[in-house]
Amino acid sequence: QVQLVESGGGLVQPGGSLRLSCAASGFIFSSYDMSWVRQAPGKGLEWVSFIYGDGSNTYYADSVKGRFTISRDNAKNTLYLQMNSLKSEDTAVYYCTTWSNWGQGTQVTVSS
16 A cells, blocks of 8 residues: 655754655555645644656745755655754644545754
8 A cells, every 4th residue: 555654854943854754665666746745833724846757847836936845766665854944833743645645744942
């Protein structure tokens, strides 16, 4: 069955960095466009970033543009999100998704 498993979240100080990973299985990963979506405490889902199945194009929400980088390794069936210059407002549960399938999420907390 389709599985998406996020990892790499944690507590980081403002200005710090984290790298999230999403391990995919149960489907042909390279055939699927992927996104990162986040949900801050008490708020709705917010789309963060998107990457084509072949990695040829990427897109970002204005709130993370220039700070976050999405990438993928299709040989390893893994999606990544490199997050730099983190701010308190980046605190959220981060999910990887095909929009049909979702991972369980990984918590990112940005606090001093």
